[in-house]
Amino acid sequence: MSDKQATGVASKRAYVIAIAVILFFWQVAAWFLPDFLMPDVSTAFQRLWEELNSAEFYQGLANSMTRLGAGYGAAIVAGVVLGLVGGSLNAVRSTLKAAIIILQSIPSIAWVPLFLILMGFGNLPIIVVVAIGAFFPTALSVMNATESVEKVHIAAARVMGASRMQMLKRVYFPAVTPELITGAQLAFGNAWRALISAEMIVGFSAGLGKSLAYAGEIADMTGVMTNILVIAILAAVIDQVILERIKHRLLRYQYL
Amino acid sequence: MELNFEKVTKRFGDLEVIGEFNTSIQSGEIVALVGPSGCGKSTLLHMVAGLQSASDGQVTADGRPVKKPAPERTLVFQEHALYPWMTLVENVALALEFQDHPKSEALKEARTWLARVKLAGFETYYPHQVSGGMRQRCALARAFIARPKVLLLDEPFGALDALTRMTLQSVLRDLIEAERPTVVLVTHDVDEALYLADRVLVFSNRPARVLREISLGHIPKTHDLSAFSDIRRDVLGLLGIDTDNSTDAVSQLEKGETA
Numbered sequence: 001m002s003d004k005q006a007t008g009v010a011s012k013r014a015y016v017i018a019i020a021v022i023l024f025f026w027q028v029a030a031w032f033l034p035d036f037l038m039p040d041v042s043t044a045f046q047r048l049w050e051e052l053n054s055a056e057f058y059q060g061l062a063n064s065m066t067r068l069g070a071g072y073g074a075a076i077v078a079g080v081v082l083g084l085v086g087g088s089l090n091a092v093r094s095t096l097k098a099a100i101i102i103l104q105s106i107p108s109i110a111w112v113p114l115f116l117i118l119m120g121f122g123n124l125p126i127i128v129v130v131a132i133g134a135f136f137p138t139a140l141s142v143m144n145a146t147e148s149v150e151k152v153h154i155a156a157a158r159v160m161g162a163s164r165m166q167m168l169k170r171v172y173f174p175a176v177t178p179e180l181i182t183g184a185q186l187a188f189g190n191a192w193r194a195l196i197s198a199e200m201i202v203g204f205s206a207g208l209g210k211s212l213a214y215a216g217e218i219a220d221m222t223g224v225m226t227n228i229l230v231i232a233i234l235a236a237v238i239d240q241v242i243l244e245r246i247k248h249r250l251l252r253y254q255y256l
Numbered sequence: 257m258e259l260n261f262e263k264v265t266k267r268f269g270d271l272e273v274i275g276e277f278n279t280s281i282q283s284g285e286i287v288a289l290v291g292p293s294g295c296g297k298s299t300l301l302h303m304v305a306g307l308q309s310a311s312d313g314q315v316t317a318d319g320r321p322v323k324k325p326a327p328e329r330t331l332v333f334q335e336h337a338l339y340p341w342m343t344l345v346e347n348v349a350l351a352l353e354f355q356d357h358p359k360s361e362a363l364k365e366a367r368t369w370l371a372r373v374k375l376a377g378f379e380t381y382y383p384h385q386v387s388g389g390m391r392q393r394c395a396l397a398r399a400f401i402a403r404p405k406v407l408l409l410d411e412p413f414g415a416l417d418a419l420t421r422m423t424l425q426s427v428l429r430d431l432i433e434a435e436r437p438t439v440v441l442v443t444h445d446v447d448e449a450l451y452l453a454d455r456v457l458v459f460s461n462r463p464a465r466v467l468r469e470i471s472l473g474h475i476p477k478t479h480d481l482s483a484f485s486d487i488r489r490d491v492l493g494l495l496g497i498d499t500d501n502s503t504d505a506v507s508q509l510e511k512g513e514t515a
Contacts, residue, residue, distance in 0.1 A: 150336065152333050152336055152337045153337065153339060155307055155331070155333070155337075156331075156333060156337045157354070158306075158307060158325045159305055159307070159325045159327075159329075159330055159331045160327060160330070160350065160351045160354045160355075160398075160402065161325065161326060161355055161402075162354045163354075166353075166354055170339075170350065170353075170354075171339070174339070174341040174342075175341075177341070253340060253341050253342075253382045253384075256382055256385060
């Protein structure tokens with residue numbers, strides 16, 4: 001227990017130091033470059049504070065979070081279903097895995113032109129691109145985990161008279177949860193990158209990516225750096241706070 | 257529940273693991289299958305459980321051929337069969353929940369069974385937090401809670417140290433006396449077989465054939481097995497273990513193998 005707490009404290013300290021180092025290099029760059037090319041750290045934080053008091057900022061944030069939530073959520077559900085089904089069907093497993101590995105190598109942003117024409121300007125193409133980014137790592141990790149569920153765990157459930165549904169819910173699902181969470185964290189990174197880049201390209205209604213692209217177009221470097229700051233902070237909060245907390249709750253038994 | 261093995265044969269490809277095994281096991285009888293590792297004893301057990309099927313012949317339970325697993329024929333595995341993501345009480349309750357008992361009732365019953373195997377107070381521990389002996393106590397509770405008519409034990413205490421193993425053998429014996437299921441025990445521990453079983457079948461190496469059948473009858477027993485020392489020496493001899501009359505035993509084994 002004390003060991004785990006100690007590593008927890010150590011990893012927090014590592015994060016604080018890393019943030020300080022990043023901000024330091026940014027500030028060094030700002031000292032050497034003119035203000036219109038690279039703003040001071042303090043200037044960007046000041047702009048962030050102003051943004052936090054504007055309704056426009058929250059509109060963009062809400063739009064982005066909605067797209068992320070819809071795309072990421074759908075990808076997790078679909079990934080779990082396909083992973084469990086694919087992982088338990090010996091006949092199709094290797095083909096399915098190969099297909100996923102091929103499709104996964106395509107950057108999800110590459111699908112944007114296709115979906116823009118197919119689905120028109122709107123939230124849908126962005127959501128689909130986010131979902132594609134998150135789907136593959138989730139499905140792959142769940143499929144691999146399903147394949148390696150301990151045989152004795154399956155045999156024990158069969159002996160106890162588990163139905164197919166019970167087997168899935170009470171044995172397979174909890175057995176793959178550790179890998180699912182690792183996959184879901186990987187998937188979040190993909191989803192987040194896909195979201196910001198799709199918003200930058202599509203530029204449909206307010207959003208974090210659009211606001212960043214717009215700041216670049218009008219050569220507002222303080223705006224660019226502020227947006228990057230927001231994107232970094234949000235990603236860290238979602239991954240390190242929200243997803244880590246869900247992980248600890250679902251895998252509580254491993255931390256005792 | 258009465259079990260019947262009728263010319264049961266099992267082949268994996270060209271490899272014959274079990275050759276025409278016949279025996280009947282009376283309702284409430286306790287039979288131990290003893291033999292060298294990998295001789296197919298466990299396969300026989302899995303056939304009764306419905307987890308594996310025979311290549312030829314059949315296993316029947318009360319006259320009906322066994323085709324798939326059923327809670328009335330339950331199996332206790334060697335180890336690691338408890339679910340690590342569930343507490344001990346949840347693990348035990350699961351056996352009832354799989355039979356669609358309401359969760360609250362299943363948990364209540366599970367607590368009673370954990371108390372019966374002397375695990376009261378450990379209900380909310382996870383398997384990795386308790387000792388191997390405690391895990392197998394829990395596995396026994398999970399097997400008995402469904403009130404099986406046939407209890408199959410696949411080297412249940414093989415991974416435990418000698419003292420813990422003897423304690424658990426006593427726990428198991430008490431449970432069997434109280435519940436009276438038909439029991440088939442696979443073990444490589446001759447003392448365990450003699451202590452628990454009414455009848456011991458000694459198997460040869462692959463393909464598994466019965467070398468000797470020893471009926472002890474259902475008699476009260478303690479861990480002092482000195483009354484059975486002749487039988488014990490005999491069985492160990494059949495398994496190729498050096499005893500006083502080892503030359504005899506080896507020749508007997510060879511005869512058994514070529515027979």
